[in-house]
Amino acid sequence: MIRKQKPKLPAILKYDLILANVGKHITLDEKEISFFTSLLKEKHIDKKDFVLKEGQLCQYISFVNSGLLRAYYLDKEDKESTIMFAVADWWITDMYCYINRKPAMLTIQAVEDSQILNLKKDDLEKLYVEVPKFEKFFRIIMQNAYIREQLRIIQNLSLSAEERYHQFLTKYPQVAKQVTQKQIASYLGVTPEFLSALRANKSKR
Amino acid sequence: MIRKQKPKLPAILKYDLILANVGKHITLDEKEISFFTSLLKEKHIDKKDFVLKEGQLCQYISFVNSGLLRAYYLDKEDKESTIMFAVADWWITDMYCYINRKPAMLTIQAVEDSQILNLKKDDLEKLYVEVPKFEKFFRIIMQNAYIREQLRIIQNLSLSAEERYHQFLTKYPQVAKQVTQKQIASYLGVTPEFLSALRANKSKR
DNA sequence: CTGATTTCTTAAGGTACATTAATTTTCTTT
DNA sequence: AAAGAAAATTAATGTACCTTAAGAAATCAG
Numbered sequence: 001m002i003r004k005q006k007p008k009l010p011a012i013l014k015y016d017l018i019l020a021n022v023g024k025h026i027t028l029d030e031k032e033i034s035f036f037t038s039l040l041k042e043k044h045i046d047k048k049d050f051v052l053k054e055g056q057l058c059q060y061i062s063f064v065n066s067g068l069l070r071a072y073y074l075d076k077e078d079k080e081s082t083i084m085f086a087v088a089d090w091w092i093t094d095m096y097c098y099i100n101r102k103p104a105m106l107t108i109q110a111v112e113d114s115q116i117l118n119l120k121k122d123d124l125e126k127l128y129v130e131v132p133k134f135e136k137f138f139r140i141i142m143q144n145a146y147i148r149e150q151l152r153i154i155q156n157l158s159l160s161a162e163e164r165y166h167q168f169l170t171k172y173p174q175v176a177k178q179v180t181q182k183q184i185a186s187y188l189g190v191t192p193e194f195l196s197a198l199r200a201n202k203s204k205r
Numbered sequence: 206m207i208r209k210q211k212p213k214l215p216a217i218l219k220y221d222l223i224l225a226n227v228g229k230h231i232t233l234d235e236k237e238i239s240f241f242t243s244l245l246k247e248k249h250i251d252k253k254d255f256v257l258k259e260g261q262l263c264q265y266i267s268f269v270n271s272g273l274l275r276a277y278y279l280d281k282e283d284k285e286s287t288i289m290f291a292v293a294d295w296w297i298t299d300m301y302c303y304i305n306r307k308p309a310m311l312t313i314q315a316v317e318d319s320q321i322l323n324l325k326k327d328d329l330e331k332l333y334v335e336v337p338k339f340e341k342f343f344r345i346i347m348q349n350a351y352i353r354e355q356l357r358i359i360q361n362l363s364l365s366a367e368e369r370y371h372q373f374l375t376k377y378p379q380v381a382k383q384v385t386q387k388q389i390a391s392y393l394g395v396t397p398e399f400l401s402a403l404r405a406n407k408s409k410r
Numbered sequence: 411c412t413g414a415t416t417t418c419t420t421a422a423g424g425t426a427c428a429t430t431a432a433t434t435t436t437c438t439t440t
Numbered sequence: 441a442a443a444g445a446a447a448a449t450t451a452a453t454g455t456a457c458c459t460t461a462a463g464a465a466a467t468c469a470g
Contacts, residue, residue, distance in 0.1 A: 073359045073362070075363040081359060081362035081363050083355065083358065083359060095348065095352050096352045096355070096356070105359070132337060135340040135344050136333070136337075138344050139340050139341075139343050139344035142344055142348045142350075143300065143304060143343075143347045145347075145351040146347050146351040146354060147300050147301045149354035149355050149358060150288065150300065150301070150354050151301070152354075152358060153354060153358060154278045157278070157361075157394045158278060158280040158284065158286050159280075161426080180446090180447065180448090181448065182446090186362075189361070190426095190427070190428085191427075191428060191429080192447075192449095193429080193449080193451095194426085194427055194428070196447095196448060197450080199448095199449095200449075200450085366456080366457075385416090385418090387416090387417065396458060397417080397418075398418090398421095398458075398459080399456085399457055401417095401418060401419055401420080404418095405419075
């Protein structure tokens with residue numbers, strides 16, 4: 001397969017977004033910044049290529065610098081369930097398998113050409129030891145992730161497919177424009193045919 | 206309403222469980238232990254009484270010493286969706302509202318007479334400052350909570366009601382014995398009538 | 411112990427959503 | 441630009457799960 005040109009960001013820009021992301025919750029000095037960034041491995045992912053496949057060891061947590069990734073679960077009948085979308089400024093991994101060094105349950109694929117920064121489990125552990133402030137940072141990241149997932153559970157239990165679709169459009173308008181309806185349907189837990197019918201009914205009114 | 210006798214645990218026992226819980230992830234010295242425990246407020250909750258009601262400010266995160274609590278969401282049609290059960294050795298709160306000091310979306314009610322230890326948001330923040338190891342502790346607690354919720358989403362999207370019921374029985378056999386089928390149904394996202402029918406089919410085979 | 415309340419069960423009829431399949435539209439590759 | 445592949449739409453038919461209702465069983469309050 002012929003590789004496309006990889007547009008490398010100048011180093012000065014490469015870490016801008018992630019440092020701003022970290023800076024929302026903790027403050028780092030020069031040394032801490034250079035130690036942290038030294039642990040990050042830049043990677044370009046072409047559209048439709050995989051960051052992680054089911055069954056592989058999930059070595060990295062990835063910060064999205066640009067582009068759009070999707071994590072999904074494939075069940076025994078090969079039906080996809082989209083677990084999350086990650087746009088620029090988001091973190092994504094198969095958390096259970098990353099933390100416990102187990103084979104991945106999730107597949108993570110690029111929806112668009114993407115630029116990510118990877119952090120290995122071992123390096124994250126070093127980071128916790130060397131710069132304990134990162135315990136706080138990831139405490140907040142995990143807390144927010146927990147809250148988001150819990151809200152999604154509440155909505156899955158209490159709302160109809162149509163209401164969930166509307167919520168999705170409101171909450172992630174940008175993602176909604178970039179992904180296929182098939183992918184949105186698999187996030188909502190309905191078939192693409194049914195989502196299509198919902199949309200047709202909606203626009204009639 | 207006539208209050209029942211509250212059986213107070215001797216102090217030496219009162220903190221045993223929570224200190225073992227914390228001790229799974231971090232190690233505390235004497236001073237840290239006494240500072241931490243000084244922030245905890247013991248509370249007895251009679252069966253069916255409320256720890257938190259929708260709309261109230263959620264001031265506490267609660268550690269369950271004994272008994273069983275249930276957190277649920279009430280939608281506009283007054284339908285209950287059970288978000289979690291918390292048995293002894295578990296932490297429970299309306300995390301979004303606790304962290305952001307917003308009115309609670311969830312109601313937390315005692316399924317059985319329960320003994321809990323409450324930690325105020327302000328005191329937790331003091332704890333993070335005085336004993337930074339607690340950042341690590343709650344990082345791990347949040348991480349585990351995130352992983353659990355994500356697994357639940359995967360199962361809600363990919364499994365039938367019957368499969369989810371079976372998973373629930375396997376994962377929480379003790380809880381399954383203590384709560385009503387109505388409550389299990391509302392955790393699974395089905396009506397009690399349908400769960401009853403599932404059980405009838407299952408036992409036929 | 412007794413009546414009242416809540417839970418559980420069963421069953422009939424209804425609805426939200428799935429399946430299959432055919433057609434059109436959009437996207438991708440060369 | 442053309443061909444091929446994937447996505448979206450539409451429609452008919454099917455099913456998992458809901459609603460309503462009524463009776464039986466279990467639990468609770470006095």
